[in-house]
Amino acid sequence: MTATLSLFVALFAELFPNGISHYAIGGLFVGLGVAVIYLGTGTAAGASTFLESTLSYGSSLSRFQQYRPSRDWRIVFTVGIVIGAAIYAVTVSPQDGLWTTDVQWWRLFVGGVLIGIGTRVGKGCTSGHGVCGVGSVSSASFVGVATFLFIAIGTAQLIQAVGVSP
Amino acid sequence: MSPEHDQHPLFLPLVFVGGLLFGFGLGFSHMAQPEVVLSFLQFTDFGLLFVMFGAAIVTGITFFGVKQFRSRAPLTGAVYERRLKSLDKNVVIGGGIFGIGWGLSGICPGAAYASLGIGNVPILYGIAGMFVGAYIQGFWRSARTERNTPATTAD
Numbered sequence: 001m002t003a004t005l006s007l008f009v010a011l012f013a014e015l016f017p018n019g020i021s022h023y024a025i026g027g028l029f030v031g032l033g034v035a036v037i038y039l040g041t042g043t044a045a046g047a048s049t050f051l052e053s054t055l056s057y058g059s060s061l062s063r064f065q066q067y068r069p070s071r072d073w074r075i076v077f078t079v080g081i082v083i084g085a086a087i088y089a090v091t092v093s094p095q096d097g098l099w100t101t102d103v104q105w106w107r108l109f110v111g112g113v114l115i116g117i118g119t120r121v122g123k124g125c126t127s128g129h130g131v132c133g134v135g136s137v138s139s140a141s142f143v144g145v146a147t148f149l150f151i152a153i154g155t156a157q158l159i160q161a162v163g164v165s166p
Numbered sequence: 167m168s169p170e171h172d173q174h175p176l177f178l179p180l181v182f183v184g185g186l187l188f189g190f191g192l193g194f195s196h197m198a199q200p201e202v203v204l205s206f207l208q209f210t211d212f213g214l215l216f217v218m219f220g221a222a223i224v225t226g227i228t229f230f231g232v233k234q235f236r237s238r239a240p241l242t243g244a245v246y247e248r249r250l251k252s253l254d255k256n257v258v259i260g261g262g263i264f265g266i267g268w269g270l271s272g273i274c275p276g277a278a279y280a281s282l283g284i285g286n287v288p289i290l291y292g293i294a295g296m297f298v299g300a301y302i303q304g305f306w307r308s309a310r311t312e313r314n315t316p317a318t319t320a321d
Contacts, residue, residue, distance in 0.1 A: 015212045018196075023213035024220045026195020030276075031224025033188030038228055040180040042244030047188075047276030051300035062311060063304035073181045078279050080185015085283030087186065088193030100286045103200045103272055108292035111271025112278075114263050115292075116299020119275060122260020123251045126274040127188075129261075130218045135225030136248035140257050147261030148268060155269025156207035166201065 033084075034132060037077070044136065046128025047081070048119040050074045102166040107159075122148070174241045191221070192280035199281070200272030200289075207269055267299075 016023075037045045053067035053074045067074075101108070119125040122144055124133055129148075133141020195217040196202040206214035229248050238245055251257070268274055273281070273292045281289040 017211055018213060020213055020216050023195050023216040026191045026193070026197065027217035027220025028224055029187050029191025029194055030217065031191075031221035031228075033184045033186070033191060034221070034225045035228035036187060037181055037184035038225070038239075038246075039232060040184075040239060040241045041177065042239030042242055042246050044225070044229070044249035045181070045184065045188075046249075047274075047279065048296075050279075051275065051296050052304060055297065055301055055304060059301070059304070061304050061308040063308040073178060076178050076181050077185040077188075080182045081189035081192070081276060081279040082283035084186035084189025084191075085193035085198055085280035086189075086285075088190045089284045092194060099199070099284065100288050101200045101272075101281070103204070103288075105288060105291045107271050108200070108273065108288060109295040111267040111269075111273060112292040112295020113299040113302070114267030114270065114295075115274065116267075116296035116301075117303045118260045118262070118264030118267055118299075119296075120260065120300050120303045121256050122262075122264055123257055125264065125276070126218065126268070127221075127276045128249070129251075131221040131225055132249040133251065134219070134222040135229055136250060137226070138248065138250045140251040140253035141249070143253055144251075144257045144261045147258050148265035151262050151265025152269035153207050153209075155266050156204055156272075157209075159270060160208050 030127070030131060031135070034127070034135075044128075044132040045074075045077055046124055046132055047078070048115075048125035048128055050078045051116055052120055104164075104166065107164070118148070177241050180241060188276065189280045189283055191217075192277050193284055197277045197280070198284055198286070202272075203268075203274075203277070204272040207272070 034045060037043060049067065049070070052064050053071035056064035056067050056071050123129070124141065124144055129141040129144040134145060192198050197214065197217055202211070203214060205211040232246050236246065271292055273289065275296060278289050278292050278296065282293065
């Protein structure tokens with residue numbers, strides 16, 4: 001019994017070297033943000049439609065015009081996300097709150113381009129499919145999440161294997 | 167949703183509060199840090215699972231629970247519906263392209279916006295890339311739609 005327990009504890013420490021509390025609590029806040037908007041408006045807000053809806057201000061392409069009715073509130077939502085994270089940075093962890101990333105700029109940019117294409121073709125991102133869609137028990141979202149998780153794991157492992165770091 | 171719904175005085179404030187909670191959560195969960203996301207994808211820390219599924223459980227309870235009490239949202243009059251998209255090959259193709267980008271960079275749209283709020287200026291390369299990508303697919307799909315009338319209204 002004790003051996004089983006210590007094996008479990010060791011495995012847990014192996015899988016979650018940074019613990020789980022900040023992950024779980026952060027996730028609950030993310031879900032709460034979606035829930036508040038849904039309860040008030042009936043809209044399941046994802047983060048990626050902002051990209052296309054904002055492009056409708058500067059582009060007359062037909063693809064973007066369908067988002068005109070929602071483009072104003074999507075900007076408010078995104079500004080809220082930026083400020084919400086800033087509040088976290090200055091309140092909860094002011095000592096290690098401000099940081100930048102060491103991931104190279106070309107990885108961020110090229111990754112961003114692929115994300116911009118993929119999330120729009122694939123009808124959602126980690127929040128749209130991963131949070132709102134999974135919460136809706138949507139088969140399209142389960143397929144979307146399984147696809148991007150599997151491919152992202154393969155890509156990240158490959159990048160690591162060929163020695164690109166950070 | 168039509169624009170006149172935006173005129174409810176509490177509509178934009180509520181969306182803003184939702185964004186605040188969402189961004190605070192992404193900061194708190196460390197998902198705004200690309201290195202943490204990459205550590206999940208490289209199997210050294212599985213904490214991301216708690217973020218995504220923790221959030222999905224909260225939204226799931228909300229989406230299914232609210233229908234027991236109300237049928238329409240107070241600020242818009244919209245019927246409470248789940249987020250259901252049609253399942254077709256675009257979900258797999260787009261998910262695959264998204265996955266390559268996510269695995270390469272460790273960022274995703276919501277986490278990238280949050281990262282900016284934490285002061286991560288290099289993330290602007292990623293956000294700029296996302297707009298370029300969204301424009302590329304919009305350009306391509308708009309051109310294709312104009313060639314193939316009647317236009318499809320998918321997603």
